[in-house]
Amino acid sequence: MISMIRGCIRAAPCATDDDAAVMPIGRDDLVVCTDSVTFERHMPEGMTYEQFGWMAAAVNMSDLAAMGATPIGVVSALLLPKDMETSQVCEIMTGVDECAEFCNCHIVGGDTKPGNGVASVTAFGVMEGRRPMTRKGARVGDVIAVTGELGAAAAGFLALANKFDMPDAVSALCAPIPRVEEGIALSSSGLVSSCIDLSDGLATALNTICSMNGCGAIVEWDLLPRSQYVDEVCSRLGVPDRELTIGWGGEYELLFTFDRKDAETLYELGVDFSMIGLITENDVVLHRDEKYEALGYGCY
Template identity: 30%
Template sequence: MYLEELGEHGLIRRIQKRFKSKDRSIVVGIGDDAAIINPSPDKSLIISTDTLREDIHFKKNFFSPSDIGWKAVAVSVSDIAAMGGIPRFLLLSIAVPDKTIVKDIDGLLNGVKDISTLYDIALIGGNISRSKKGITLDTTVMGELPKGKGRLRSGASVGDLIYVTGIVGSSAIGLSLLKSSFVYSTPSLSTSQLISTHLRPLPKVNEGIILSKNKLATAMIDISDGLLADLSHICDQSKVGANIYRDLIPLPDIHLKLKKRLAKEPLFYALYGGEDYELLFTIKKRDREKLEAIFKKKSFDITFIGEITSKDNGIRMVGIDGNKRIIRPGGFDHFISKSGGKIC
């Protein structure tokens, strides 16, 4: 069955049945002109919106419908994590061609449902529209955090330490593998993990909550555009510079045969690739032991990678020999990138 046979209202009813919520703060959910929620009086509401568009952010020969639905939600959830918030509610807008197979829509909704269940997010509404070409998903995620505890990009100061969660570069390497024939001729656990990082990222919500709750992060951002680009966002808004240590950046462990097939060194993908959705943050030096003890207890990976310096310093890479060189922030930009946007 095609979507033109099911119709808009048939699809809405299909979504209503699948996304029922028992959240008592939802007064009115899917099906009316607007949703109504009762926010907690002692918390701030944080909101983020993102768009995933076919042939700009994803290609259907790489992404299953479920992967598309998952990632559309993940990118907005990651923004909530970067503020230290708890994601609560989701608005989802879908624009698809009328010849889209309903089975593919069901697959897309499965991905949305899977990640919403994982992070305990309630779908409360959205919009459905016909598209003349390709699929477009718009997601708006609303989250909560205790008043006064939001982590911003603008709080870093000279002398602060720079940390990152997890591993960086995996997503961009996964995309590179998807574009090559190597992944299909030589599948392995290593390649599947790298590809999964790109297709179905896991926003670092719990890590963000810890950093917010304990007031540890002085500045924070999620790595969506690349380590250097997102570090430059912190530096620009905090009016500071940074030194990062080349050999401290946590890179994926890639076997030699796979490494030889990559167009660039793993470090390049970490610095410029993006879409890792890890958290990049700064802390006061005095909080280093406290930070590392808390994260060790929770078994969450974090790595010290540098220090905040004066604005005049710019962003510099420190090599093994101690030499420092200025590096170009670079990273992804929809309008400056030669491709006109990242082709995933």
């Protein structure tokens, strides 16, 4: 769909292959991204309106974070059922505002119309002299790293569905933390060769990076910073841990690559990350239990 749309509009001089665009303004770079969430697709039973609002902002803040931009504002276009109560609309906007506050900025505009339950948020940020991190740039031999932990959102989804009492996992799903501070720190280092967020899951994100850079990757299962909730949910439900850890989306950690000689300098930034593999020449594979298997695109 994206390539089809690109075929019918003029190419923007500032177009990137990323989820956010970069536009020069004066001496700074403006970074812009837009994304919609809907009641139907993004609001599992148990998610509050406030969390829905947070989510609507967070998915966009995460796109800014992947470029290393400093958020400066968001606008939200809501399309909401006519029978929604005023207090519920307020809860959504409170959630958007709380996420904006977490990212040190404000809601600066918006629009509300009747509709089916959609929040289209546009977030913008500035680079303040830093070079934007993009998906393009990973080189053979680079280390692959991810911030935070993996799989908590997927575990939260199954916890909600099965009424398990796992508030932290549910929170990872319903109010994900966009890695804005981490993105700013990583971009300010100038050492990151490529970066992407995990909104579509690790498997899809890494395949995207590899296909964009004409390279492969090897990921070590034992190095993946798996959330404790993955193990707990998997053992209670008897489901395999691979899909939850790398196949699901709704995860807002950053995946990034860098030259291995820079590992120490990056650790000194104070960003919490784990090195999970290496960029290689060809296939994208997962190494687990002494076997290599193709790391296909995730289910998201």
